[in-house]
Amino acid sequence: MASNKKAQRPQERANGSKNNCLTTWATRLAVLLLFVATCGWLDTIKDRWYVFNPTSLHELAKEAIAVSGPNDTAGMIEHIVTNLTATYPSTQIRINTDSSEWVFNNAGGAMGAMYIIHASITEYLIIFGTPLGTEGHTGLHTADDYFNILVGEQWAFRPGALEMERYPPGSVHFLPRGTAKQYKMHEGCFALEYARGWIPLMLPFGFADTITSTLDIPTFYRTARVTGREMLKNLLIGKI
Numbered sequence: 351m352a353s354n355k356k357a358q359r360p361q362e363r364a365n366g367s368k369n370n371c372l373t374t375w376a377t378r379l380a381v382l383l384l385f386v387a388t389c390g391w392l393d394t395i396k397d398r399w400y401v402f403n404p405t406s407l408h409e410l411a412k413e414a415i416a417v418s419g420p421n422d423t424a425g426m427i428e429h430i431v432t433n434l435t436a437t438y439p440s441t442q443i444r445i446n447t448d449s450s451e452w453v454f455n456n457a458g459g460a461m462g463a464m465y466i467i468h469a470s471i472t473e474y475l476i477i478f479g480t481p482l483g484t485e486g487h488t489g490l491h492t493a494d495d496y497f498n499i500l501v502g503e504q505w506a507f508r509p510g511a512l513e514m515e516r517y518p519p520g521s522v523h524f525l526p527r528g529t530a531k532q533y534k535m536h537e538g539c540f541a542l543e544y545a546r547g548w549i550p551l552m553l554p555f556g557f558a559d560t561i562t563s564t565l566d567i568p569t570f571y572r573t574a575r576v577t578g579r580e581m582l583k584n585l586l587i588g589k590i
């Protein structure tokens with residue numbers, strides 16, 4: 351009898367822990383499915399948080415070129431920021447008007463500098479460019495990207511194409527989410543870049559070259575600080 355009981359106990363314990371293990375995994379699976387379903391649902395309603403509009407930003411970029419003249423990049427940037435702050439109330443969206451706040455941007459093998467005009471969870475608007483020219487991979491993003499050329503030209507190419515796409519000042523290079531190209535700013539080029547979708551998921555691409563190649567920690571710090579600050583200030587006024 352005694353030996354029988356002794357033999358049963360470890361087996362009961364084993365059955366108990368098997369059940370526990372099953373419950374744990376069932377719970378994990380349920381949480382995962384709930385998370386995936388929530389993400390899918392958020393993705394269908396994300397456009398309700400968009401404030402900017404690609405068509406009016408394109409109009410604004412063309413107007414900035416016309417008003418400032420083709421060589422006055424600083425004038426264009428000033429025109430754009432002035433127009434945006436006059437158009438959108440500060441209770442609706444936060445715009446960073448400090449146009450001296452430039453940081454290097456290394457991503458996809460390309461290098462330039464950017465001035466972050468706006469950054470939130472679902473949108474960003476930046477001036478990106480370099481007077482030297484650069485070339486690289488656009489990145490594969492979770493956001494639609496509208497690249498409004500202000501100065502210079504951007505060239506682009508995707509596998510299978512034998513001719514390049516060419517984007518002069520006043521044109522928009524539209525890159526839908528989930529697509530990638532090789533691009534080149536042949537000589538100096540500056541653009542107003544608008545992205546809408548899930549911005550935090552784009553950040554790893556934005557930081558990868560800095561972490562694995564340039565090791566420019568001050569740039570990393572400044573970029574993270576400005577991006578975080580802008581996203582937070584937008585969240586505080588309810589701009590997702």
Ligand SMILES: *[C@@H]1O[C@H](CO)[C@@H](O)[C@H](O)[C@H]1NC(C)=O
Pocket residue numbers: 406409410411413433434436437
């Ligand atoms: C801003 O730019 C848009 C597009 O060019 C224009 O329609 C609008 O009138 C401008 N708004 C202001 C306040 O200047």
Ligand SMILES: *[C@@H]1O[C@H](CO)[C@@H](O)[C@H](O)[C@H]1NC(C)=O
Pocket residue numbers: 419420421
């Ligand atoms: C812009 O710069 C180019 C090259 O320096 C020059 O040829 C052109 O005349 C300039 N255009 C204007 C409107 O100043």
